[in-house]
Amino acid sequence: MYPNQEPQQIAPNPVPNNMEEFNPNLTRPTLIPNFTPNSSPSSSKTGIPKKMIIIGAIIGVAILAMIIIVVISMGKKKDTSTEKPQTFTEQSLVPAPATSLGLQQTNTSIGQDLNSLDNAKDFNTTKLDDKTLGL
């Protein structure tokens, strides 16, 4: 091939777009175009245009972004709702001088804590004896 020569000039028989033009007497002309190299459309094999795919992808990304924003905002709301009791407990733990009433209440609650323990039930003396163990 010479450098200045165009490819069209070299190709003696360029492949036509439509094979029917080439052979009008073919019995099954509809099948032949499938084998020609330029027969498929430039958009896609499934017939969905590229523009539609791009628009669909953009919409999908937008929906995902909206879902993420909604989830994050809900999480922030939960955080703020849990922060309130924490600040309350912090405030209640501020040390204050002892009062007779406060000490009395704590003393009573200590008594209640101890009364909630049942030694006889929890530490039954027969739990580990030979009879219980079947020895």
Add this chain to the structure above:
Amino acid sequence: MKQGLVFLASVFMLVIITGSALAVIAPSTPPTGSTFDQRLVLRKSEQKITLDPKVQERLIQKCRAAQAVITTLIHDTEPIINERNSIYQKIDAKLWVMVGQLKLANKDTFKFEQQHTEYVKKIAAFQTTGANFRQTLDDLAVINCQADIIGFKALLETARTYYTELYNQTADNNNYVLNTVKPTIDDFVTQLTPKTNPN
């Protein structure tokens, strides 16, 4: 006179014999990270078990069934000890807060703090015994009792001792709080109660 001396000597001997028979061999805490075999050797050396051949035969036949009961006991005991530890810790926290509040109220807390420290020691002792008891039960559940019935019996006696110790420590903790700590708090309540003017 001679009869009196004989009587005194016999009483003395009786006291010594009874005392030695009732004395419970206190099991020692095994070293941290000890293996099953190390603990087994320790318990055997502590308990010094000797078994009559007939008793030994009976125990070999029945020890597998006993291990099943012990496995159930492990599951039952775990929450009991945990609950007690939790309540003791809660009381400890309340005492801490009270010490701070009393200091802020310019009260002398020296005696109260000593009692608190003593209580913390009692809690720690209970926790140690509880951990040792659980460990011994675990060892009892996994030992090949039919192959080593002396080891099984030694572990069982150790578990029984720990169990009795746990019971006694629980009672001691309760009594200490009820009879020593709470009256001290009552004293502070009296001190802090505003005195009403009789007029």
